[in-house]
Amino acid sequence: MSKTTVHHAGNRLFLAAVVLACVWVLVPIYLLLINALSAPAEVTGFPKWFWPSFDLASIRFFLGFKGVTAALWSSVQVAVLTMVMAIGTGAPAGYALARFDFPGKQVFRFLVVMTRAFPLPLLALPLAVLFIRVGLDDTVLGLALVHTTLALPFAVLITYSLFSGIPYELEEAALTLGCNRVQAFFKVVMPLAAPGIAASAVFAFVVSWNEVFAAAVLTIEHRTLTAFLLQSLDVSPLPLKFAGGAALVVPALVFIFAVRKYLFAMWGIANR
Amino acid sequence: MPRLLPYLLLAPATAFLCLFFLYPFSLVAIDSLTRDGTWSLANFERMAGHWKFGPTLRNTLLLAAIVVPLQLTLALLMASMVTRLDRARGMVLYIFAIPLGISDLAAGLVWLAIFEQSGFLNSALSGLGLIDTPQLFLGYQSKGVIFTAVVLTELWRATAIMMVILVAGMGLIPKEYGEAAEVFGASRWQRFRRITLPLLKPSLQTALILRVIMAFEVFAVVLALGGTNLPVLMSETYNWQFTMQERGVAAAYAMVILAISVGFTVLILRLLHVPKEARP
Numbered sequence: 001m002s003k004t005t006v007h008h009a010g011n012r013l014f015l016a017a018v019v020l021a022c023v024w025v026l027v028p029i030y031l032l033l034i035n036a037l038s039a040p041a042e043v044t045g046f047p048k049w050f051w052p053s054f055d056l057a058s059i060r061f062f063l064g065f066k067g068v069t070a071a072l073w074s075s076v077q078v079a080v081l082t083m084v085m086a087i088g089t090g091a092p093a094g095y096a097l098a099r100f101d102f103p104g105k106q107v108f109r110f111l112v113v114m115t116r117a118f119p120l121p122l123l124a125l126p127l128a129v130l131f132i133r134v135g136l137d138d139t140v141l142g143l144a145l146v147h148t149t150l151a152l153p154f155a156v157l158i159t160y161s162l163f164s165g166i167p168y169e170l171e172e173a174a175l176t177l178g179c180n181r182v183q184a185f186f187k188v189v190m191p192l193a194a195p196g197i198a199a200s201a202v203f204a205f206v207v208s209w210n211e212v213f214a215a216a217v218l219t220i221e222h223r224t225l226t227a228f229l230l231q232s233l234d235v236s237p238l239p240l241k242f243a244g245g246a247a248l249v250v251p252a253l254v255f256i257f258a259v260r261k262y263l264f265a266m267w268g269i270a271n272r
Numbered sequence: 273m274p275r276l277l278p279y280l281l282l283a284p285a286t287a288f289l290c291l292f293f294l295y296p297f298s299l300v301a302i303d304s305l306t307r308d309g310t311w312s313l314a315n316f317e318r319m320a321g322h323w324k325f326g327p328t329l330r331n332t333l334l335l336a337a338i339v340v341p342l343q344l345t346l347a348l349l350m351a352s353m354v355t356r357l358d359r360a361r362g363m364v365l366y367i368f369a370i371p372l373g374i375s376d377l378a379a380g381l382v383w384l385a386i387f388e389q390s391g392f393l394n395s396a397l398s399g400l401g402l403i404d405t406p407q408l409f410l411g412y413q414s415k416g417v418i419f420t421a422v423v424l425t426e427l428w429r430a431t432a433i434m435m436v437i438l439v440a441g442m443g444l445i446p447k448e449y450g451e452a453a454e455v456f457g458a459s460r461w462q463r464f465r466r467i468t469l470p471l472l473k474p475s476l477q478t479a480l481i482l483r484v485i486m487a488f489e490v491f492a493v494v495l496a497l498g499g500t501n502l503p504v505l506m507s508e509t510y511n512w513q514f515t516m517q518e519r520g521v522a523a524a525y526a527m528v529i530l531a532i533s534v535g536f537t538v539l540i541l542r543l544l545h546v547p548k549e550a551r552p
Contacts, residue, residue: 028385118533119529130299
């Protein structure tokens with residue numbers, strides 16, 4: 001065999017491996033979607049056909065099931081609150097880390113990085129009691145506070161890397177041209193950082209949307225979708241489970257697509 | 273520049289982390305070490321004395337010991353693929369990254385669609401004529417199958433996070449190193465082994481820490497696939513908190529999870545230590 005044929009064979013093998021890896025990721029999702037888009041009788045029937053019948057009865061059953069719409073609404077509320085709180089407190093901190101050198105900077109960075117070594121959902125256990133005392137038990141805000149703790153370290157690190165990538169000279173120029181600090185930030189830095197901040201906001205939303213343990217511990221009447229699905233696992237019929245699974249997965253597909261350009265900015269900085 | 277500005281900007285995040293991270297964790301520690309208002313180890317004794325504690329700890333550690341190395345290998349493979357691609361790189365990366373946004377509960381349900389009795393695995397096997405009647409894969413007498421299903425689900429779900437960190441890390445390695453080695457006749461494998469891997473240490477460290485912590489937190493995947501048939505640390509914590517209503521024991525479980533998480537973090541930091549000067 002000549003060298004080029006070996007090369008070609010290697011390339012083909014490589015492409016086959018890439019396709020195989022894509023299939024490995026995509027096929028399970030496709031199978032779940034088949035179930036969600038088939039009638040309940042088909043979902044529990046056997047054997048299954050590997051193509052959906054596009055019958056929306058399962059979805060209707062899911063949406064009409066007692067507590068589902070309320071759970072969906074709770075999930076959205078908690079996730080939006082988490083997003084706002086995580087970015088609201090995280091972005092200023094990220095900006096401070098990127099722009100200033102000051103005593104105590106390393107202590108703060110250590111605090112943020114340390115959260116990574118802790119199983120954060122466990123925070124829900126003591127907070128469940130604490131929240132009863134202050135009247136936050138079983139509320140959207142209470143759960144959002146825990147989810148913000150999960151999302152905040154990422155918000156800080158992501159915005160830190162974003163602001164580090166915007167030259168300080170731009171701000172200085174705005175200052176010499178008569179802006180004050182606040183104006184310089186909102187007129188010069190913000191427009192440049194906005195897409196990245198939006199991406200990290202979406203990420204905070206996803207963290208909250210997907211969280212199961214704390215949601216199941218902290219909510220009873222105001223259960224989120226994950227808590228609802230988890231707590232009804234042993235009693236709910238299969239069509240409900242799969243339609244619920246799809247309701248969790250589909251937004252995730254959209255979100256990851258929306259932030260795909262920023263995945264590295266988000267995770268790459270986790271190295272430093 | 274006003275000297276107080278950075279502190280002002282950091283204040284909300286710091287206050288938040290103190291109030292909702294440091295303070296609650298100290299509360300868990302106190303909860304686990306007190307019973308009826310006095311200091312005691314009764315919670316830990318009750319936890320360790322219960323027959324489920326042994327299997328629970330073993331299941332969790334075994335799961336981590338099997339999943340994490342497999343996942344590291346798979347993530348390295350996928351990251352190398354992405355790095356080598358020129359065309360369709362963005363699309364492949366998006367596809368590889370999809371599980372990053374999928375919750376553990378959803379991932380459990382995805383694989384339940386495959387493994388349940390009327391599921392796709394049975395359908396495929398009967399379609400191929402390998403079985404006559406659908407098999408019960410996830411029953412309580414087949415813990416091995418449940419365990420395997422959980423391993424596959426974890427492998428499917430959480431490889432993405434390691435992959436993205438490793439792709440980012442590979443991007444930081446200067447191309448010249450590999451090119452120089454190629455000129456001197458190093459094979460692809462030698463370049464990977466002698467250049468990429470050593471220079472990837474900081475990313476490997478981050479990826480492993482995140483992943484190992486996640487492995488000890490495994491919860492919804494196990495419940496979705498195995499119900500109560502495969503107890504793990506997190507599900508037992510949940511049980512003691514809710515079903516048994518013994519918060520002290522739940523807190524003791526939380527301390528065990530915390531201890532092994534922090535222990536492994538320190539271990540990984542030690543094993544993959546890179547001096548600051550040697551970072552790319």
